[in-house]
Amino acid sequence: MKHPSKSPGRLLLAGLVAALPFGGMAAAQEITIVREVDSNNYDPQKSVARAAAEGLFMMGDTLVSLEPDMQTVSDGLAHKWDVSEDGRTYTFHLKDGVTFCDGKEMTAEDVVYSIKRWVDPETKSPVAWRAGDVKDVVALDDKTVEYQLEEPFSELLYQLTQSFGTIVDKDNVEALGEDFGISGFNGTGPYCWESWTPRDKLVMTRHEGYDWGPSFYDNDGAPHMAKITWQVVPEENTRTVALLTGQSQVTQYIPAIAIDQMDQAPSVEVQRSDEAFWTYFMGFKINKESVSDPVARAAMNLAVNQEALAEDLMFGKVEPAYSYVSQGALDWNEDLDDDLLRYDPERAKKMLDEAGWKVGEDGVREKDGIKLQPTAYVFAGSTWQKVSEFVQAELLKVGIDLEIQAFDATVAWGKLATQEFDVFGMSFPYVSSGDALNLYFRSENMPTPNRMNWDDEETDMLLDKGKTALDDETRADAYGEVLKKVHEAAVWLPLYHEPMFITHTAEMEPVVPHNNYGAGLYKGLDLKFKE
């Protein structure tokens, strides 16, 4: 791979760095974080956007939290918890002295209210299943909560670290009604809601007196920053320049192309974490004619050179993916490691030939009057534009003509819930294999997020088994079995695993990248200017 060593653009960047010393924000303890998109709202139980999680992790707290390694569950609002032997009852012991931003004390009743709101069908939470089959949530006393399940849920503690389990204030929810999480939010987090201008900025201020942060943070008191502004900057080059010129102090949204240059710039530092568990893939709607043949789907997997994609298009800043979840994720089935479909276009052609997919006059393969000409729906925007065009070109080399239709994010989710397309492009965060599998491969999750229409009784049975397992081995076996099934059926075309890169100005102490739901700054307790 060749890169231009000295282009006018590089000089431009160097000029910017030289000309503009970073801003004098240090004294003020205020920072601006630039990001790509905003959320539709900041109601924890209702929004599934990563942008919502970014705000809510900082403005609210969850019962338990997740360490940067993405494996270890740590304390949150609860300082300790017990699990009954049958795995159906979790008892959480809450920390003392926790208050909401308005000064009111947080009690077990608030936890009960929040969890019940999450699973209440009236809330219409798209992620209610993540709370498990809740039988009841009871406050034993002011500081003790009993979480009762109908059946065991091996993922529960991981799920409770997600922003969906953020503890909310009943009075606040009722007072704001439909505007909850839009005009205000009263949480117990390290920062407090100040204002939100949709698609522009979310402003939050320090929660004075906060000292109940997770113990894995070095900072056991209130955050160092007095004020944080989350600024939406959709254009990636503008974000890069914002960092270099000190208009923004920290962000995880620097394009791959700029990471190396940022790393070399004296005014910025880049932190990387590989435990990000954020995977890009294309899924096949397996009951559609052009992608219903597992052989053809496997051939598509073989035809795409993920390594070239990662190296050339993403500048070596992502990991090529051959598995549907990161091979480092909890419960990954290591037996599959050797059987994953890796780049082999010759084998792809041979497989297609043998399966009867013959190259037609126009160079596109067909069989029984069906052309290998699937339609793909992807998100509009630079990432998917690049990725889908790359896949398109790779598939064309083996005689598969992928047609791409890109949609703006505002309509894409709706389009992706239809049965119109054959292939879809998606990226998603997960905490474990089970998390990913339960989300995408349950038959009850058709038509979305199970957009593949993967309707298999055995899968459902195994997922239930994994979900309700009482020990690690049973769970890993059940999920491993599902992983085997879906990989063998080639229902996805995995593309790459995206690590977490946090870029911040050199005036700040190094920031440890967290990865929970892709929110790299997590609770923001370690955001600090160098002294």
Next chain:
Amino acid sequence: MTIPADIENTPPRRQAWWRALMRDPSAAVSMIVLALFVLGAMLAPLIAPHDPFEGTRSVMQPPVWAERGDWTYILGTDGQGRDILSRLLYGTRLTLLIGLLSVGIGGFIGSLLGLLSAFYPRLSPFVMRFADVMLSFPAILLGLALVAIFGPGALPVIIALSIATVPDSARIARSIALSVMQQEYIEAGRAIGLSDTAVFTRYLVRNSISAIMIFMSLRFGQIILIGAALSFLGLGACPPAAELGMMASQGRDFILFAPHIAFIPSLTIFIIVLAANITGDALRDVLDPRMRS
């Protein structure tokens, strides 16, 4: 009407305007540039040095004049490792095709409506009010609406741009035709008993056509610009097709590190539109009797 005294010494009309055109250096250069682009676009499959759609592993190669550039990729490669020169040739082809078809289809329908409404004055209010309504729609908006209905692609863009060309050309054609209608030869034609069709085709159309063509040539540049803008917004040509506006849009992500990817197609659009406009202007100066001093 005065008749030139010395008919013998006047060169044939066609030759005269051609010479006048070539005497204007900027027009001559513009026409040559335009001709080169058209030629390049037409011969794209023959002269393109690489496959314009097939990516390679040498991504973001700089053009030959930059440091580390080499002659394999004269204008460098884009973010997918595709040869920019080849894509440029194919892209110019599609861009010009979109422009020509839109101006051709829209101009034909519009002019016909305009001429008819001048010929049959009773039609006039309907056609002109329709044109007024259409004129209040910006072409970009129309394009957005059509793409929302039909999905992105070159065809919806051509339809949108054709529709957008109709009202303008109808108005221009009508105003030209109205002045032609007042000429004595029209009355003369009627007097000798020619049918409506004959007067319309032999007298009106033939005497209006050159002025209408001038308008079309001026319009051509604008249409190319709007077509490229729609493709830039991701509403025009679909990947992997190459289109100048789309190439500029794809290059935007690389602007800080490999500016040539966006710069080269943008410059090409600029040159084509400028050349088309200068040529159109010069044609008008030469052909329009009212502009002759």
